[in-house]
Amino acid sequence: DTEVTQTPKHLVMGMTNKKSLKCEQHMGHRAMYWYKQKAKKPPELMFVYSYEKLSINESVPSRFSPECPNSSLLNLHLHALQPEDSALYLCASSRLIGETQYFGPGTRLLVL
Amino acid sequence: KQEVTQIPAALSVPEGENLVLNCSFTDSAIYNLQWFRQDPGKGLTSLLLIQSSQREQTSGRLNASLDKSSGRSTLYIAASQPGDSATYLCASPADMRFGAGTRLTVKP
Numbered sequence: 188d189t190e191v192t193q194t195p196k197h198l199v200m201g202m203t204n205k206k207s208l209k210c211e212q213h214m215g216h217r218a219m220y221w222y223k224q225k226a227k228k229p230p231e232l233m234f235v236y237s238y239e240k241l242s243i244n245e246s247v248p249s250r251f252s253p254e255c256p257n258s259s260l261l262n263l264h265l266h267a268l269q270p271e272d273s274a275l276y277l278c279a280s281s282r283l284i285g286e287t288q289y290f291g292p293g294t295r296l297l298v299l
Numbered sequence: 300k301q302e303v304t305q306i307p308a309a310l311s312v313p314e315g316e317n318l319v320l321n322c323s324f325t326d327s328a329i330y331n332l333q334w335f336r337q338d339p340g341k342g343l344t345s346l347l348l349i350q351s352s353q354r355e356q357t358s359g360r361l362n363a364s365l366d367k368s369s370g371r372s373t374l375y376i377a378a379s380q381p382g383d384s385a386t387y388l389c390a391s392p393a394d395m396r397f398g399a400g401t402r403l404t405v406k407p
Contacts (some may be wrong), residue, residue, distance in 0.1 A: 193342075220398075229392065229398060229399050232396075235395065243395075279343075285392055286392060287331075287333060287345060289345060290343040290345070
């Protein structure tokens, strides 16, 4: 099973809302990633967790707050987002950092 | 810092044609290279991963090669089909850097 699941599939939120994106994998992978992808652009790395610890933060604004409660689950908490944060948010996992990455289907986020 | 580029940005071919997609990277010490397919509005599907010690990998009609000395990887698609239409991205997983992708259209 090489499946990474993400919920919700779509999310519309106002600039004052608080919401969370969820990502789950049951492959025993110890590295998990959040990427942001704008239309017709490549995915851009946001955060990397390795063994449930934040390993990389690509200078992402604090209105995005990642959390890794256990080895299978990765959350992205959203607060006071801006319309320019509207994008496809992709989660990925790999056995270890730097190895083959497996992606989820993404959450399409629209900030009004 | 590893930079990954893909040219051309878009490619249109008739069904049945064999084709090659190109990927270039700046750091020859690349650890591995991964090719993905992305359908519009969807996530990324992993196609092939090539380790730095390998020269190529094959899966069905797909063959990917890696030439570290020239900083290039190619994805060869044999006997293209309309269902192959998608955006193809290459990435350096160790650097977590992606190329901008090549949007492929295979016309019936």
